[in-house]
Amino acid sequence: xxxxxxxxxxxxxxxxxxxxxxxxxxxxxxxxxxxxxxxxxxxxxxxxxxxxxxxxxxxxxxxxxxxxxxxxxxxxxxxxxxxxxxxxxxxxxxxxxxxxxxxxxxxxxxxxxxxxxxxxxxxxxxxxxxxxxxxxxxxxxxxxxxxxxxxxxxxxxxxxxxxxxxxxxxxxxxxxxxxxxxxxxxxxxxxxxxxxxxxxxxxxxxxxxxxxxxxxxxxxxxxxxxxxxxxxxxxxxxxxxxxxxxxxxxxxxxxxx
Numbered sequence: 001x002x003x004x005x006x007x008x009x010x011x012x013x014x015x016x017x018x019x020x021x022x023x024x025x026x027x028x029x030x031x032x033x034x035x036x037x038x039x040x041x042x043x044x045x046x047x048x049x050x051x052x053x054x055x056x057x058x059x060x061x062x063x064x065x066x067x068x069x070x071x072x073x074x075x076x077x078x079x080x081x082x083x084x085x086x087x088x089x090x091x092x093x094x095x096x097x098x099x100x101x102x103x104x105x106x107x108x109x110x111x112x113x114x115x116x117x118x119x120x121x122x123x124x125x126x127x128x129x130x131x132x133x134x135x136x137x138x139x140x141x142x143x144x145x146x147x148x149x150x151x152x153x154x155x156x157x158x159x160x161x162x163x164x165x166x167x168x169x170x171x172x173x174x175x176x177x178x179x180x181x182x183x184x185x186x187x188x189x190x191x192x193x194x195x196x197x198x199x200x201x202x203x204x205x206x207x208x209x210x211x212x213x214x215x216x217x218x219x220x221x222x223x224x225x226x227x228x229x230x231x232x233x234x235x236x237x238x239x240x241x242x243x244x245x246x247x248x249x250x251x252x253x254x255x256x257x
């Protein structure tokens with residue numbers, strides 16, 4: 001299992017090779033999650049019982065001071081996403097959903113909604129490199145991990161700049177990331193994954209009431225309790241349409257009841 005330290009070291013090595021004589025100044029992390037009870041009920045106002053896992057996403061980068069260049073550089077080190085592995089976003093233009101690469105929409109969507117929500121006095125260009133240890137398509141919320149890590153990076157970026165932005169609560173942050181996935185990645189997801197990535201606590205699971213997005217921590221410290229997560233090597237793709245069909249079926253069933 002790749003640790004946070006190993007992910008960060010790999011990112012630093014790649015950054016220094018790509019940008020010699022330059023050092024990143026910011027680093028963010030968000031975990032993946034496993035759900036213990038409650039499948040396909042977060043978007044049906046149900047209860048879910050997830051917990052964070054040690055696997056996660058790390059983002060390193062820095063603000064770009066060149067005021068003449070209002071572009072953000074975003075690159076992923078993942079081999080399991082579509083090409084190209086890097087994109088540029090021009091902050092002087094409206095940020096739109098990308099036809100390709102699809103992976104970038106999870107990042108670009110968070111950027112767009114973060115700027116829309118916080119309304120900074122000055123938009124800050126940046127460059128970032130992204131790496132994740134969460135298996136993509138493995139049902140462990142790699143997308144939410146990337147989204148929350150990106151939102152955390154943007155919080156750090158703007159906190160260290162002269163832009164005056166309001167602080168996001170953890171629930172606001174989760175809702176922003178969830179909305180980004182719905183709009184930019186075209187996935188009709190519920191709140192569970194992003195909520196867990198924002199609210200997770202060591203040695204605890206989260207009991208989330210998706211009716212009002214409240215939660216309580218449930219201790220998981222009993223040494224006789226072990227949560228074993230195995231990789232079935234079966235991959236799913238939320239944007240492929242099957243997930244959207246399940247959401248629709250749940251809505252139809254609720255109407256019948």
